[in-house]
Amino acid sequence: MSKERNISGESELRYCTPAESLKQALKEMKLMREGKLPKKPWDEFYKEIKEWKEEEGL
Numbered sequence: 001m002s003k004e005r006n007i008s009g010e011s012e013l014r015y016c017t018p019a020e021s022l023k024q025a026l027k028e029m030k031l032m033r034e035g036k037l038p039k040k041p042w043d044e045f046y047k048e049i050k051e052w053k054e055e056e057g058l
Contacts (some may be wrong), residue, residue: 031037
């Protein structure tokens, strides 16, 4: 985890930096296009995000 400051100047823990997150997303997209990683329909992706938010209490 990396520690970064948000707009208000408070420290917050991040799983990774935005640049690392973008690199990971692009790798996953490449694997999906090559057929090595299954594609998810938008509604399934949305459902996962909704479940994650409920688990985290957001």
